[in-house]
Amino acid sequence: MGLLCDFCREQRSMVYCRPDAACLCLSCDRNVHSANALSRRHLRTLVCGRCNSQPAGVRCIEENVSLCQTCDWNGHGDSASALGHKRQAINCYSGCPSSAELSRIWSFALDFPPVADSNGEQGLRLSINENSISNCSDSPDNGRTVDLCSAGGVNNLDIIDNLDTWIGSSSNSAVAMMPCNADQLAGPVDLVTPKLCCTETRNHEICKDDGLNEDFNVDDVDLTFENYEELFGVSHNHSGQFIGDVGIDDLFEMDMSAANSNCQGTFTAEVESMQAACSHAASADSMMSNPGINADPNLCFSTRQAPSSLSLSFSGLTGESSGGDYQDCGMSSTLVMGEPLWYPPGPESSSFPTASRDSAVIRYKEKKRMRKFEKKIRYASRKARTDVRRRVKGRFVKAGDAYDYDPLCQSRSG
DNA sequence: GGCTCAAGTGAGACCACAGTGACGG
DNA sequence: CCCCGTCACTGTGGTCTCACTTGAG
Numbered sequence: 001m002g003l004l005c006d007f008c009r010e011q012r013s014m015v016y017c018r019p020d021a022a023c024l025c026l027s028c029d030r031n032v033h034s035a036n037a038l039s040r041r042h043l044r045t046l047v048c049g050r051c052n053s054q055p056a057g058v059r060c061i062e063e064n065v066s067l068c069q070t071c072d073w074n075g076h077g078d079s080a081s082a083l084g085h086k087r088q089a090i091n092c093y094s095g096c097p098s099s100a101e102l103s104r105i106w107s108f109a110l111d112f113p114p115v116a117d118s119n120g121e122q123g124l125r126l127s128i129n130e131n132s133i134s135n136c137s138d139s140p141d142n143g144r145t146v147d148l149c150s151a152g153g154v155n156n157l158d159i160i161d162n163l164d165t166w167i168g169s170s171s172n173s174a175v176a177m178m179p180c181n182a183d184q185l186a187g188p189v190d191l192v193t194p195k196l197c198c199t200e201t202r203n204h205e206i207c208k209d210d211g212l213n214e215d216f217n218v219d220d221v222d223l224t225f226e227n228y229e230e231l232f233g234v235s236h237n238h239s240g241q242f243i244g245d246v247g248i249d250d251l252f253e254m255d256m257s258a259a260n261s262n263c264q265g266t267f268t269a270e271v272e273s274m275q276a277a278c279s280h281a282a283s284a285d286s287m288m289s290n291p292g293i294n295a296d297p298n299l300c301f302s303t304r305q306a307p308s309s310l311s312l313s314f315s316g317l318t319g320e321s322s323g324g325d326y327q328d329c330g331m332s333s334t335l336v337m338g339e340p341l342w343y344p345p346g347p348e349s350s351s352f353p354t355a356s357r358d359s360a361v362i363r364y365k366e367k368k369r370m371r372k373f374e375k376k377i378r379y380a381s382r383k384a385r386t387d388v389r390r391r392v393k394g395r396f397v398k399a400g401d402a403y404d405y406d407p408l409c410q411s412r413s414g
Numbered sequence: 415g416g417c418t419c420a421a422g423t424g425a426g427a428c429c430a431c432a433g434t435g436a437c438g439g
Numbered sequence: 440c441c442c443c444g445t446c447a448c449t450g451t452g453g454t455c456t457c458a459c460t461t462g463a464g
Binding site for chain 1: 449450451452453454455
């Protein structure tokens with residue numbers, strides 16, 4: 001993946017499709033993801049403005065550049081001058097939004113270039129789902145979905161505004177401004193904070209253990225940039241060293257057992273303390289691959305000192321979650337650390353049952369083993385084509401031949 | 415404990431075809 | 440060294456088949 005669209009190899013890539021692991025221009029993005037209902041559910045986000053290969057998770061206001069977690073870390077974590085840079089989270093989207101709709105989602109992008117649509121349609125459907133706004137999870141089904149029938153482009157803003165209510169914070173009022181300091185090298189933990197502030201109406205839905213969707217909120221973004229070039233046109237090419245970035249949405253599972261009305265401040269404080277604890281950790285892979293280190297992501301830690309007795313656990317490394325999954329989603333690799341980092345000082349932390357610990361290690365090893373068989377899509381274009389190919393008993397058929405399964409319309413020709 | 419059988423599980427094959435890379439001119 | 444044409448190979452997903460595992464009798 002690089003500067004050019006992975007599909008057409010002509011246009012500059014602008015969005016990153018995580019399920020396809022592909023960087024696409026807006027035109028190909030629409031074409032590819034309008035192929036069928038499944039592809040429309042792919043969550044996409046901006047491509048990192050520096051490395052041009054990873055999905056951007058935050059926007060650096062100072063530099064007017066979208067950054068993936070790695071570049072964000074490299075750019076802000078080790079540079080004294082960059083420590084004070086404010087950053088904002090970037091949402092994902094699904095469906096086939098028009099350029100105007102994209103501009104609404106990413107309000108800082110005021111001038112999206114027109115999207116060439118081979119079908120001549122305008123804004124087929126913009127599906128903004130709760131998860132897609134809040135994170136980059138691959139499982140949009142679990143979130144509420146708002147279908148913005150955007151042909152007329154009417155009321156979309158209203159609906160988006162309503163999303164703020166769902167998220168529990170207005171894009172304007174509660175945008176996660178993220179000052180960077182030395183204790184926040186695990187910067188993306190900032191991205192966790194909004195999710196931790198989930199509202200009453202949705203926290204149960206979010207916090208349930210649904211496998212891949214132990215995700216986190218990224219608040220809606222409402223940055224303002226002068227023009228399109230500021231958003232997409234600048235490639236700084238000083239990404240420096242890469243460290244694997246781990247997606248927190250694949251790692252987090254939240255279990256909020258108490259009322260959440262007052263959880264925001266509490267959780268924010270807790271997460272910040274965790275950030276500090278994690279800031280000096282080594283890379284996740286090195287830790288996880290070391291059998292001598294108890295790095296079970298399922299290990300739970302509780303915020304015992306929190307009035308609401310909130311607890312948090314990590315169980316995202318399922319068989320379905322690949323390295324790419326947690327690489328993509330803005331979670332510092334340091335968050336996949338060993339148990340000691342996760343346990344806040346306190347009586348409980350030293351009395352973690354050995355049996356539970358052993359079983360946790362076993363679970364982790366099993367999941368890690370499963371992960372090795374994760375299928376990685378190497379050619380998004382082939383997948384896109386296969387996704388629309390007709391079959392007979394699961395086998396591809398020649399174009400024009402009789403088929404019994406059509407992915408596009410789920411119909412059978414007999 | 416050893417054997418047989420049914421049920422459950424998982425891996426691999428199959429298909430078409432556009433994309434990819436190697437190779438020679 | 441570069442360009443172009445040719446050709447063999449690759450990868451993609453849903454379904455089926457078969458080998459293997461597990462549990463009961």
